[in-house]
Amino acid sequence: DAGVIQSPRHEVTEMGQEVTLRCKPISGHDYLFWYRQTMMRGLELLIYFNNNVPIDDSGMPEDRFSAKMPNASFSTLKIQPSEPRDSAVYFCASSLGASHSPLHFGNGTRLTVT
Amino acid sequence: TQLLEQSPQFLSIQEGENLTVYCNSSSVFSSLQWYRQEPGEGPVLLVTVVTGGEVKKLKRLTFQFGDARKDSSLHITAAQPGDTGLYLCAGATDSNYQLIWGAGTKLIIKP
Numbered sequence: 001d002a003g004v005i006q007s008p009r010h011e012v013t014e015m016g017q018e019v020t021l022r023c024k025p026i027s028g029h030d031y032l033f034w035y036r037q038t039m040m041r042g043l044e045l046l047i048y049f050n051n052n053v054p055i056d057d058s059g060m061p062e063d064r065f066s067a068k069m070p071n072a073s074f075s076t077l078k079i080q081p082s083e084p085r086d087s088a089v090y091f092c093a094s095s096l097g098a099s100h101s102p103l104h105f106g107n108g109t110r111l112t113v114t
Numbered sequence: 115t116q117l118l119e120q121s122p123q124f125l126s127i128q129e130g131e132n133l134t135v136y137c138n139s140s141s142v143f144s145s146l147q148w149y150r151q152e153p154g155e156g157p158v159l160l161v162t163v164v165t166g167g168e169v170k171k172l173k174r175l176t177f178q179f180g181d182a183r184k185d186s187s188l189h190i191t192a193a194q195p196g197d198t199g200l201y202l203c204a205g206a207t208d209s210n211y212q213l214i215w216g217a218g219t220k221l222i223i224k225p
Contacts, residue, residue: 004156042217043157043202056212091156100145100164100206103213105156 006092006106014114018080021109023092024073033103034067034077035091043091049075082113117141118205120216127193128224135188135201135219143205146186147213148177151200193223 005024013019025032034046047057052069060067064083069075079086089110093103118139127133137146145164149157161170163179163186170177174197176189190197200220204213 043215045212048212093156100162102147102159102162103149103157105158107155 004092004094004104004106006090006109008109009107010110010112012112012114013082015083016081017113018078019082019086019111019113021077021090021092021111023075023077023106025075025092025094026096026104027073029094029096029104030072031095031097031101032069032075033093033095034075035093035105036088037091037108038088046077079111082111084113087111087113118203118214118216120203120219122219123217124220126222126224129194130192133190133193133221135203135221136185137187137203137205137216138185139205139214140184141205141207141214142183143214144183144208145206146179146183147204147206148186148188149202149204151202151218152198157200157202190221193221195223195225197221198223 004026007022030051033048036044036046046059047067048055049069065079067077089108091105091108093105095101095103118137120137145162147162148160150160151157161172161177163177166181166183168179174191178187200218202218203216206213
């Protein structure tokens with residue numbers, strides 16, 4: 001298995017632009033998570049899905065952030081409009097089953113908003 | 115609010131030395147996971163501890179879950195440069211799927 005695949009690896013954009021991050025989870029995994037990592041705040045859970053349904057989006061910082069999972073093999077995280085404070089590494093992770101199951105992370109998207 | 119305090123935040127030691135990283139909380143966890151993250155990559159699971167007092171070994175790494183399941187430690191024996199990375203602990207509860215993450219320990223092993 002190729003693992004969790006994220007694209008792009010790096011994204012540099014100007015403030016106000018729309019940004020779309022993409023994720024392909026491991027086949028068969030029924031949970032998908034979007035995390036944000038910064039030096040100041042560490043790993044923060046933004047949203048997670050179970051069987052393509054959003055379960056908890058309380059970590060989404062603002063209405064500028066939205067996430068979708070149209071099918072079991074694809075998810076997107078969109079920021080519109082982007083702001084410099086959104087600069088971070090965004091990780092997608094997937095897991096099989098309940099809370100004790102290990103998370104499998106992608107290699108992240110490093111977002112820089114200028 | 116559940117918190118998981120991880121210490122130290124940063125550790126730089128010479129190859130061959132021993133070290134211990136701690137994760138502490140006032141909350142009880144049903145399990146605790148340890149991850150290692152290398153630059154430019156996502157965290158990778160090292161181990162999950164479930165039972166209070168449990169000890170797990172992974173080569174030179176020894177993981178322990180506290181008897182009360184509120185704390186955990188990671189001990190590395192004879193550290194090597196390949197152990198360099200960010201070590202993260204994450205606690206799980208039965209009432210909430212969301213993992214509670216420590217802030218991480220950045221470990222540098224100098225040859």
